[in-house]
Amino acid sequence: MNEEDRSLKLLIKDSNPAFMNALRRISMNDVPVLAIEDVLIDENNSALFDEVIAQRLGQIPLKFDPEKFELREECDCEDGCPNCQARFSLEGEGPGTVYSGGLVCEDAKVEPLYEGIPITQLDENQQIKLEAVAVLSTGKDHSKHQASLASYQYYPDINIDNRKLSEEDASEMEKICPRDVFKVEDGKLRVENQLKCTLCKECIEEVESEGVEIHGNEEKFIFKIESISALEPQDILERAVEVLKEKSDKVIQKME
Numbered sequence: 001m002n003e004e005d006r007s008l009k010l011l012i013k014d015s016n017p018a019f020m021n022a023l024r025r026i027s028m029n030d031v032p033v034l035a036i037e038d039v040l041i042d043e044n045n046s047a048l049f050d051e052v053i054a055q056r057l058g059q060i061p062l063k064f065d066p067e068k069f070e071l072r073e074e075c076d077c078e079d080g081c082p083n084c085q086a087r088f089s090l091e092g093e094g095p096g097t098v099y100s101g102g103l104v105c106e107d108a109k110v111e112p113l114y115e116g117i118p119i120t121q122l123d124e125n126q127q128i129k130l131e132a133v134a135v136l137s138t139g140k141d142h143s144k145h146q147a148s149l150a151s152y153q154y155y156p157d158i159n160i161d162n163r164k165l166s167e168e169d170a171s172e173m174e175k176i177c178p179r180d181v182f183k184v185e186d187g188k189l190r191v192e193n194q195l196k197c198t199l200c201k202e203c204i205e206e207v208e209s210e211g212v213e214i215h216g217n218e219e220k221f222i223f224k225i226e227s228i229s230a231l232e233p234q235d236i237l238e239r240a241v242e243v244l245k246e247k248s249d250k251v252i253q254k255m256e
């Protein structure tokens, strides 16, 4: 887990490319995320058009409780209720900048992930007043509901046979690799950072030696999820696995 870029990297064994691709797509586009959808502008004499303000509001990542909210189309209500939507208000007066932190939600558990996202700038005598409604949806519907960026790569299997590798070739391998995968010690090549290998094959193409073999393992994968919503990467992964299971169950039911 990398807290800084809110990403998670994990090793998945006994799998295959079809499963990895399904997990990747679901992690991005099938995990529901709350985002502002409808905006009612009462007052806006800032330099930005109402549509631009609404578009900017939609891009603000919102913290929410995934257990509490339902998709609007699956909710029992007719016109929206606290189970399927969250209502916000925003007011600001110039001079100054209106930030995402100014959004006030009726639901105390819903708030912008970052308070410092600028929405608009107001000059003297300018003001903004609006109401907004956030709903749950998925990245399939709109990118503002996309939970994450996800990718996978084949696990790099690297075999070194120093008996077939000259000292010169060993240090050439170490030098060529842009990812610092190798290290030479006492004239012998060894793997220092296996997970950094991107399987670019530059090393074995440049140094034509039988001493190093590199190939992607087709049953072992490095999977990476980077959250671009307020959800934590491990929560996205857990939800993605649930969705994948639900989808698989549906297919099995149809086949029976």
Ligand code: SF4
Binding pocket: 176, 177, 178, 179, 180, 181, 182, 196, 197, 198, 199, 200, 201, 202, 203, 204, 214
């Ligand atoms: S395949 Fe590319 S990344 Fe991997 S060890 Fe060789 S040069 Fe480095």
Ligand SMILES: [Zn+2]
Binding pocket: 072, 075, 076, 077, 078, 080, 081, 082, 083, 084, 085
């Ligand atoms: Zn509802």
